[in-house]
Amino acid sequence: MEAAKPGDPRQAADIALLAELLGQGGVAVLSGAGISTESGIPDYRGPTGQARRAEPMTYQRFVGSAEARRRYWARSHVGWQQIGQARPNAGHRAVAALERHGLLSGIITQNVDSLHQAAGARRVIELHGGLDRVVCLSCRERTARSDLDRRLREANPHWHATGHQINPDGDAVLTDEQVEGFQVVDCTGCGGLLKPDVIFFGENVPRARVDECFGMVARARALLVLGSSLAIKSGLRFVTKAAALGLPIAIVNQGPTGGDADAMLTLDAPLGATLTDLANQLGAQ
Template structure:
């Protein structure tokens, strides 16, 4: 359906598309890989060695829940050390130029905001918040981290790899004895990171907001998502149904390629800064009258 050019050619075409503004960005894990957070399905993705936690397992299996919190306790430290990369900063730059009208991210790492973006809709939540499944009380992840440290003063396991959902690879024998804590507000309710686990649904109001942003957009730009799961792909399908152009920048094919007017296959930390440079050139060219001194 769309154009599949080389990185340089595709980026130039994309720059021309972006100069019209009204761009809604939909980002996935691929934009954070250069910050040290792997994705699930891209080059080096973690699904071949890691099964993400599901909501059903987390709520129904105390052993699995303890395993998750032990691994997430270590993963939180790695996530807080992760810094925004050139891709995140480029998206924020496009937003400051008035070209990006909205950002919807499937990521839970907060790196878009750390990179300078504003008004980001976090489709799957953010690891920095914790919610009680009993009373609904919300609290900062830092607070839980201090409590887990106090409850596990001798826990010194070393992770082997971090996963996109914020936990780490850790042998089961390293988890023995790890103590989980409950909600302080209701004296013991089950705590869960305020993110959408596999098998859990995104809040309906959040989804409606994202659909509205798609409907208002002139272009849907997908960054670093394989679009394998319907959570993100539905917005591409919605845009295509409405005749709104879709462009995709990702390493490797995606399940949205057939709906895209343009696809660019390349690392986002390289493609996006170049895109900003080309957009600025396009804007300058359109602003300066022909024959005028530059």
């Protein structure tokens, strides 16, 4: 169904219906990049991402080319300065408040910024991993991104670059000249290749993690989608699952989504203000 937009008389009624749905509890949340744009993190397909044309790194290119890894880590080193300093916005805080109030059964996030957890949410599954961690592709040891940031600074004491554009996956757009001379560091334990603990394009989400997400949806009474265009299967499959189970589905997003046809209501509205209003209506502080 078509989303009610700001100023549409239907929007107040839809918010009231959404509050009624949430008030019954047992709601699973599926969040996407749109919930983090108010924290300064852009999205790919929403209003802040419409002009974004950067090609994301693929797993195959990353493991197969030292030059690709140099380019990725140079760009990511610059981008991390913005992503790592991002703070939860009103939308994240409202979701955490709804969880504390006992209305949410869990949160599946497609985001890699860890802002749900920073806002205080506890039952969070990071579908695509988290940029705040780094994994060695040889020994599989996971370490903090802050440790890698320090090591990269030490390895590149005279290197400095500023990206004019930051992408949602945490890297900055740099020129070839800016990337030249950047030194990559490897695992301190085994010397293996380091990769951010996120799912690259061309890489599969671990089956156990996908099953955990399906289980969360199956145990829920309803599904609430927040800030996701549902343009790719990775997130859309959980909406498809909820629809197959006959669960009520509500979507709050700026712009149409791939799941609108399965939703009982769709709301085209800013996430921060809308979720804060809902949390206040439900007494979730």
